[in-house]
Amino acid sequence: MPDLPPPNVLEHIVDVHCHPTDAPSISLESMARLHITICAMSTMESDQQRVRDLALAHPTKVVPCFGYHPWFTYQISIHPHSSKDDHYRRLFLQAASPSSDHVAILEKLLPSLPEPTPLADILSDLRRNLEAFPEAMLGEVGLDRVFRVPFDYYAGPRQLTPFVVPLDHQLAILEAQLDLAAELGRNVSFHSVKSQLATVDLLARMQTKHRERWSHINIDLHSCGMSPQTWRDIEKRHPNVYLSLSTVINSRSPNHRALIAACSPDRLLVESDYNNVDRCAEQTWDMIKTVADVRGWPLETEWIDGLEEKDWGTVRRLEKNWHAFKAGNMSTSSTSRRSREK
Numbered sequence: 522m523p524d525l526p527p528p529n530v531l532e533h534i535v536d537v538h539c540h541p542t543d544a545p546s547i548s549l550e551s552m553a554r555l556h557i558t559i560c561a562m563s564t565m566e567s568d569q570q571r572v573r574d575l576a577l578a579h580p581t582k583v584v585p586c587f588g589y590h591p592w593f594t595y596q597i598s599i600h601p602h603s604s605k606d607d608h609y610r611r612l613f614l615q616a617a618s619p620s621s622d623h624v625a626i627l628e629k630l631l632p633s634l635p636e637p638t639p640l641a642d643i644l645s646d647l648r649r650n651l652e653a654f655p656e657a658m659l660g661e662v663g664l665d666r667v668f669r670v671p672f673d674y675y676a677g678p679r680q681l682t683p684f685v686v687p688l689d690h691q692l693a694i695l696e697a698q699l700d701l702a703a704e705l706g707r708n709v710s711f712h713s714v715k716s717q718l719a720t721v722d723l724l725a726r727m728q729t730k731h732r733e734r735w736s737h738i739n740i741d742l743h744s745c746g747m748s749p750q751t752w753r754d755i756e757k758r759h760p761n762v763y764l765s766l767s768t769v770i771n772s773r774s775p776n777h778r779a780l781i782a783a784c785s786p787d788r789l790l791v792e793s794d795y796n797n798v799d800r801c802a803e804q805t806w807d808m809i810k811t812v813a814d815v816r817g818w819p820l821e822t823e824w825i826d827g828l829e830e831k832d833w834g835t836v837r838r839l840e841k842n843w844h845a846f847k848a849g850n851m852s853t854s855s856t857s858r859r860s861r862e863k
């Protein structure tokens with residue numbers, strides 16, 4: 522049995538990033554046993570509906586997140602193309618003279634690739650989902666320079682092709698989704714892997730492009746793997762950017778403890794990044810314990826009302842961060858809120 526705190530502590534915990542709909546099914550018993558709130562990500566065309574259904578069935582426990590993950594953006598077309606093969610050749614054989622190896626591998630891969638979906642269709646579906654759920658966030662979206670397209674995503678062990686999704690293609694799809702988030706005033710769960718510079722550039726560009734609207738939404742850099750220095754720079758320039766950490770991804774490197782120490786205490790969030798809803802609470806709790814350890818904050822094992830802020834434990838601090846994140850509009854409201862509290 523995991524060493525979880527009692528339900529009256531758990532109900533103050535938010536797992537800001539997980540993938541429960543990746544599991545083959547989610548039982549009603551699992552959802553009944555769930556005492557925390559989860560932010561359920563979608564990633565590709567087929568799981569938008571699954572996240573929708575989960576949120577409709579469990580509106581008090583699930584914050585639905587709709588969006589297209591960088592790993593699956595090769596299935597989206599941003600230019601008019603004459604055929605499916607034409608789309609994938611253009612994407613994967615960008616070099617003027619691609620190697621004969623690559624051409625052969627693509628020919629082998631082509632029959633299993635889906636007909637690409639035009640970006641306009643993706644965006645109208647996304648808009649419909651976000652508008653249907655006023656609490657919904659955009660996610661999971663982002664940039665990834667490590668991912669290679671597998672022959673079969675669902676096969677295990679997964680065999681990889683040499684093909685990556687070109688960064689300009691990822692960026693075009695990401696920016697279109699972020700434009701929508703700014704327009705609709707929605708927070709974002711952001712994946713950034715080996716893309717520090719591109720992410721820093723993008724955040725600056727979005728700030729200039731959307732101004733007020735951008736400052737009214739919050740961005741969570743999920744399972745953030747950035748260096749503490751890069752994070753500090755981002756934090757200073759962008760009052761609307763948070764970071765969240767997961768044991769499953771971040772504990773592979775000691776960097777996450779340095780990040781927790783470097784991060785402003787009011788920009789930290791926690792997540793599981795798990796696809797098994799039965800384990801979201803224990804995984805999130807595990808990261809809460811790490812945060813408590815690094816920051817030297819107490820850890821709640823029971824819920825006590827009416828504590829002064831100086832006596833707050835880790836769960837209460839992270840809960841306050843979640844509420845600030847959720848409310849958006851960090852740049853204006855939280856400053857006035859903070860001065861009022863003093």
Ligand SMILES: [Zn+2]
Binds near residue numbers: 661
């Ligand atoms: Zn994820």
